[in-house]
Every structure is written in C-alpha cells, then in structure tokens.
Amino acid sequence: MDKKFALIGAAGYIAPRHMKAIKDTNNNLIAALDNNDSVGIIDSYFPDADFFTEFERFDRHIDKLRRADQGNAIDFISICSPNYLHDSHMRFALRSGADAICEKPLVLNPWNIDGLLEIEKDTGNKVNTILQLRVHPSIIALREKVQAESRDTKHEVDLTYITSRGHWYLQSWKGDAKKSGGIATNIGVHFYDMLHFIFGALQENVVHYSDDTMAAGYLEYEKARVRWFLSVDYKYVPESAKAQGQRTYRSITVDGEEIEFSGGFTDLHTRSYQEILAGRGFGLEENRVAIETVSHIRNSTPIGLAGDYHPFLK
Ligand code: NAD
Ligand code: HP7
Missing domain, CATH: 3.40.50.720 (NAD(P)-binding Rossmann-like Domain)
Structure with missing residues (x-):
C-alpha cells in the first residue's frame, strides 16, 4: 500500500x-x-x-x-x-x-x-x-438479520452502556460539554449511530435524564423502540460484572434476548482503516443521523420518569 x-x-x-x-x-x-x-x-x-x-x-x-x-x-x-x-x-x-x-x-x-x-x-x-461499531462482526450480523425482516417489524430494545472513568474524566476536556459535547455526545454517539445503522431512520428522541456522568432516554427507529442508559460511573456496573473485575458493561437486548458485543473491540480501528483504504469508508452523510441525535439530546430538557424509561433509572 x-x-x-x-x-x-x-x-x-x-x-x-x-x-x-x-x-x-x-x-x-x-x-x-x-x-x-x-x-x-x-x-x-x-x-x-x-x-x-x-x-x-x-x-x-x-x-x-x-x-x-x-x-x-x-x-x-x-x-x-x-x-x-x-x-x-x-x-x-x-x-x-x-x-x-x-x-x-x-x-x-x-x-x-x-x-x-x-x-x-x-x-x-x-x-x-x-465509527468502529459499524465494523463489529456481531453488529453486522444483527443488521443483516433485521434487514431481512418484514418492513413493519418493530423490536423492543434495551441498551445499557457503562464505561467507568476515574475522577480525571470530569477535569479533562471530556468533562467539558463545550469541548466534548457531554457524555451522550462523547460516548453515546457510538451506540446512537449503531442503532440507526441496524434499525433504520430515527423517528423519536426523548431524554429522561442527563447530567455530567449519566444520561438516559428513549429512541424510536423504523424497526425498534429503544430504552437507553449511559454512564461513566462505576456504581452502575451490575454486581455480576463487577465480580468478574469488569469496569465496562455494554449490553443490548433485542426482544429480551442478549446480543453479545462486549468483546471483539480491540482491532476495530485496523478494521476501519482496511475499509477506508478499500474505498468503503463511512463519510459525512453517513454521520448525519448520529450527529443530529446527539445535538438534539444535548439541547433537550429531560422529562424525568415519564413514558418508556430504562429500568436502571428507578
Ligand atoms: P486525549 O485527550 O487523550 O488526546 C487528545 C490529544 O489531542 C492530546 O494529546 C492533546 O494534547 C491533543 N491536542 C489538543 N489540542 C490540539 C491541537 N489544537 N492540535 C493538536 N493536538 C491537540 O483524548 P483521546 O481519548 O485520545 O481522544 C481523542 C479523540 O478520539 C476524541 O475525538 C475522542 O472522542 C476520540 N476517541 C475515540 C475512541 C473510540 O473508541 N473510537 C476512543 C477514545 C477517544
Ligand atoms: N481509558 C483511559 O485510561 N483513558 C481514556 O481516555 C479512555 C479509556 P473502554 P474505549 O472515554 O473518551 C470509549 O471503556 O472503548 C481506559 C469510547 N469508545 O473500553 O477505548 C478505561 O478506563 C470512546 O468513543 O474505552 O473508548 C478502560 O480501563 C470515548 O471517546 C480502558 O481504557 C472514550 O471511551 C478501556 O475503556 C472516552 C467506545 O465506547 C467504543
């Protein structure tokens, strides 16, 4: 090359x-x-x-x-x-x-x-x-399965994304919303993009809660209704995962069934480069829905515990 x-x-x-x-x-x-x-x-x-x-x-x-x-x-x-x-x-x-x-x-x-x-x-x-989740093998497999389904299928999805960060996080540019966009933008962008990639056009975007270390809401896509929860606070990692020494917990359930995608993250940058060099990179327009999603979340007033909120919020 x-x-x-x-x-x-x-x-x-x-x-x-x-x-x-x-x-x-x-x-x-x-x-x-x-x-x-x-x-x-x-x-x-x-x-x-x-x-x-x-x-x-x-x-x-x-x-x-x-x-x-x-x-x-x-x-x-x-x-x-x-x-x-x-x-x-x-x-x-x-x-x-x-x-x-x-x-x-x-x-x-x-x-x-x-x-x-x-x-x-x-x-x-x-x-x-x-946007390396787009090249994750489990996510590609799920996308293909969903694309093969009839147009009016609507899945019930729960997405829980916890990537624990120490005290440094809020002191760095990542904790400054003007520089990072806040956690929904900085970390959530991966899974909002992934949800759009798998389940199609975005139809509804509701924020239930949002602060510097945690955010939660509801997103509706053509083919899914999604309750999401995101945090950089270790306290939200489930006890079963903590017992195994895990500080990150990434879970997506589709109609109650867990899709495993916690593993397989390490080489995704190389995989992304291979695709870009082969002329199959994701460009500006492919980013638009994810950027609209995070921009809307950043500028929304959270509605609190109303409607379809993620079970971790209770
Ligand atoms: P970081 O703070 O560790 O690194 C940022 C670097 O940019 C620092 O070394 C800083 O000195 C440098 N920098 C700041 N202003 C600069 C300027 N004007 N010109 C040149 N360099 C400048 O942050 P990071 O975690 O490496 O994140 C960097 C980017 O990568 C961010 O956009 C972040 O969102 C993204 N990121 C992506 C993933 C992923 O999973 N794809 C993971 C981590 C970070
Ligand atoms: N870690 C650090 O020591 N410093 C950091 O700056 C980041 C992590 P994962 P990644 O925090 O800004 C995710 O949770 O997947 C430690 C986001 N990516 O697996 O590498 C951390 O404490 C990324 O978009 O983190 O990055 C763990 O011990 C976001 O910009 C270890 O590294 C980045 O967090 C691995 O941590 C961030 C995804 O969610 C795919």
Missing part, C-alpha cells in the same frame, strides 16, 4: 490505535502534531516520523511535501484531537490535498457537516470517520 499519513493529536489515549492501524495496513506515518510533547510512543511504530508541537510548523511541512513533487504529498490525515477541534482539523486535511480519517464524534452539530460537504466538493478530497 504505502500511503503517506500525518496524524493530529499524537500524544493522546487513542492515537496509538491509529498508529497501529496505519502500520497493520502497511502504510507509513510521515508527520505528527500535538501541542503536548509526550509522544515517545511514536518510536514503537514509526521511528522516522517527523513531529511538531506547533501547528504552523506542521502546516509548513505538510505544504512543503505537497509542493515538492506528487510522490511526497500526504494522502491521509488522521485526526485524534478533542471533539470540538475536529471540523477545523478536517478542513486543514482537505485543503492540504489529503483525505481525512476523523475520530468520533465527527462534529458536535449537524450544521458543521454542511460546511464540510462544501469543502469536500471544492477540494475533491474526502472525510472518513471512525
């Missing part, structure tokens, strides 16, 4: 999964940017990569490669920066003549997608997103 990559946000938690995916797909990381210089991890994957702590110098380097001759230009820029910076970093990627591979949530609000669509048109370059 040997495509040339640059990476923004190289010092963070998720960046090594991108470095691994670039390496696993036989491509090369040429340059990386982070304002934090704790990036020794780069040597484990790409010891020859250039590294910048200032955007302007990174920009100059990327531009120099683009102008030198066709063979040196960066093909892809991977974006692992905080959520509220994604749209700016995608614009930079596209204007630099590269395609973008951007972490979730692609953007915080639907109108950001419209601006990016224009730049895609102007530059001819493409935005791809990392």
Whole structure:
C-alpha cells in the first residue's frame, strides 16, 4: 500500500490505535502534531516520523511535501484531537490535498457537516470517520438479520452502556460539554449511530435524564423502540460484572434476548482503516443521523420518569 499519513493529536489515549492501524495496513506515518510533547510512543511504530508541537510548523511541512513533487504529498490525515477541534482539523486535511480519517464524534452539530460537504466538493478530497461499531462482526450480523425482516417489524430494545472513568474524566476536556459535547455526545454517539445503522431512520428522541456522568432516554427507529442508559460511573456496573473485575458493561437486548458485543473491540480501528483504504469508508452523510441525535439530546430538557424509561433509572 504505502500511503503517506500525518496524524493530529499524537500524544493522546487513542492515537496509538491509529498508529497501529496505519502500520497493520502497511502504510507509513510521515508527520505528527500535538501541542503536548509526550509522544515517545511514536518510536514503537514509526521511528522516522517527523513531529511538531506547533501547528504552523506542521502546516509548513505538510505544504512543503505537497509542493515538492506528487510522490511526497500526504494522502491521509488522521485526526485524534478533542471533539470540538475536529471540523477545523478536517478542513486543514482537505485543503492540504489529503483525505481525512476523523475520530468520533465527527462534529458536535449537524450544521458543521454542511460546511464540510462544501469543502469536500471544492477540494475533491474526502472525510472518513471512525465509527468502529459499524465494523463489529456481531453488529453486522444483527443488521443483516433485521434487514431481512418484514418492513413493519418493530423490536423492543434495551441498551445499557457503562464505561467507568476515574475522577480525571470530569477535569479533562471530556468533562467539558463545550469541548466534548457531554457524555451522550462523547460516548453515546457510538451506540446512537449503531442503532440507526441496524434499525433504520430515527423517528423519536426523548431524554429522561442527563447530567455530567449519566444520561438516559428513549429512541424510536423504523424497526425498534429503544430504552437507553449511559454512564461513566462505576456504581452502575451490575454486581455480576463487577465480580468478574469488569469496569465496562455494554449490553443490548433485542426482544429480551442478549446480543453479545462486549468483546471483539480491540482491532476495530485496523478494521476501519482496511475499509477506508478499500474505498468503503463511512463519510459525512453517513454521520448525519448520529450527529443530529446527539445535538438534539444535548439541547433537550429531560422529562424525568415519564413514558418508556430504562429500568436502571428507578
Ligand atoms: P486525549 O485527550 O487523550 O488526546 C487528545 C490529544 O489531542 C492530546 O494529546 C492533546 O494534547 C491533543 N491536542 C489538543 N489540542 C490540539 C491541537 N489544537 N492540535 C493538536 N493536538 C491537540 O483524548 P483521546 O481519548 O485520545 O481522544 C481523542 C479523540 O478520539 C476524541 O475525538 C475522542 O472522542 C476520540 N476517541 C475515540 C475512541 C473510540 O473508541 N473510537 C476512543 C477514545 C477517544
Ligand atoms: N481509558 C483511559 O485510561 N483513558 C481514556 O481516555 C479512555 C479509556 P473502554 P474505549 O472515554 O473518551 C470509549 O471503556 O472503548 C481506559 C469510547 N469508545 O473500553 O477505548 C478505561 O478506563 C470512546 O468513543 O474505552 O473508548 C478502560 O480501563 C470515548 O471517546 C480502558 O481504557 C472514550 O471511551 C478501556 O475503556 C472516552 C467506545 O465506547 C467504543
């Protein structure tokens, strides 16, 4: 393959999964940017990569490669920066003549997608997103099963998604709603996108409860009625899972039947890269429903314990 990559946000938690995916797909990381210089991890994957702590110098380097001759230009820029910076970093990627591979949530609000669509048109370059549950084998199998059913089937779904985080979470940008969008945006976006991917168009979106560490609501899709519960608080992990030392608990039941998808998460970034490199990446429009969903949840007034709420809320 040997495509040339640059990476923004190289010092963070998720960046090594991108470095691994670039390496696993036989491509090369040429340059990386982070304002934090704790990036020794780069040597484990790409010891020859250039590294910048200032955007302007990174920009100059990327531009120099683009102008030198066709063979040196960066093909892809991977974006692992905080959520509220994604749209700016995608614009930079596209204007630099590269395609973008951007972490979730692609953007915080639907109108950001419209601006990016224009730049895609102007530059001819493409935005791809990392929404790795779409490439999870159990989720693909469930989607195929649901798609084969008659049009008027409506499933009863309970979704419980607990990813425990320590005290640091609320002190970091992830705990700042202006930067991360809040937990429904930062973490929930995975499963709202997955629900749309499996069960079709979104028809109703009700929020029962929402604070910094927990949110719950009801979503109705063409083919499912979904009660959802999301938290980063360890206290909500069920006792049976805690007894096994688990700090994360991801459960989806469809008509009372558990769909196992807790496992199989580790290699999904590499799987996503394989799809993107094969020209089957998920682009701007494929993100729209998930971004509309999180934007609506963020701006809703919770209605409390009324209607169809998730059993964990009691
Ligand atoms: P992090 O805070 O650990 O890393 C973010 C990095 O971006 C930091 O090193 C920070 O210094 C750097 N940064 C901040 N501003 C920058 C700027 N202007 N230019 C360059 N670098 C800058 O966060 P993280 O957990 O690695 O999350 C990064 C992104 O990945 C977020 O969008 C997050 O939502 C996403 N993420 C996705 C998954 C997944 O499962 N797909 C998991 C974790 C995080
Ligand atoms: N962990 C850390 O030490 N630091 C972190 O920043 C994150 C995790 P999982 P992932 O918190 O922002 C999920 O719960 O799947 C520890 C979301 N992804 O499996 O890697 C954590 O304490 C992602 O979109 O986390 O990431 C565990 O010990 C979201 O941005 C371990 O890592 C991210 O949380 C694994 O933790 C976040 C999915 O839900 C698919």
